[in-house]
Amino acid sequence: MEFQSSVKIVTEWDIVAARQLGRNVSKELGFGTVDQARITTAISELARNIYLYAGKGHIYIEKLHRAGKNGLLVIASDKGPGIPDIRKVMEDGYSTSGGLGAGLPGVKRLMDEFDIESNVGEGTEIKAVKWLR
Numbered sequence: 001m002e003f004q005s006s007v008k009i010v011t012e013w014d015i016v017a018a019r020q021l022g023r024n025v026s027k028e029l030g031f032g033t034v035d036q037a038r039i040t041t042a043i044s045e046l047a048r049n050i051y052l053y054a055g056k057g058h059i060y061i062e063k064l065h066r067a068g069k070n071g072l073l074v075i076a077s078d079k080g081p082g083i084p085d086i087r088k089v090m091e092d093g094y095s096t097s098g099g100l101g102a103g104l105p106g107v108k109r110l111m112d113e114f115d116i117e118s119n120v121g122e123g124t125e126i127k128a129v130k131w132l133r
Contacts (some may be wrong), residue, residue, distance in 0.1 A: 015047040046076035054080020073130040082120040
């Protein structure tokens, strides 16, 4: 799979860069301002998780064209500690960082498709898709 764009997440400023990239690509694809905001919020949350829990990783953004539909694929990938209990982190209100706990359940709600794979000691990969209506 070839990615049009990616941002390496190492500092808090990279979270801002990832958000901006997501906004630009979603705008290019023709998403309205509300969906652009949903996408950038999801990217921000995914990038923040990489920064907080894995220390470093990547946000990849790709334009999708599938079955006559256009969309945006966001992949958050890291080689961090992994998530021991995916079910638990997908519960609303669950937070290990003292945040609001909107986290991954929030990302799932903001996007149309959501998939998470994580192996303890190896890292995590989250894929989220937003389709253009």
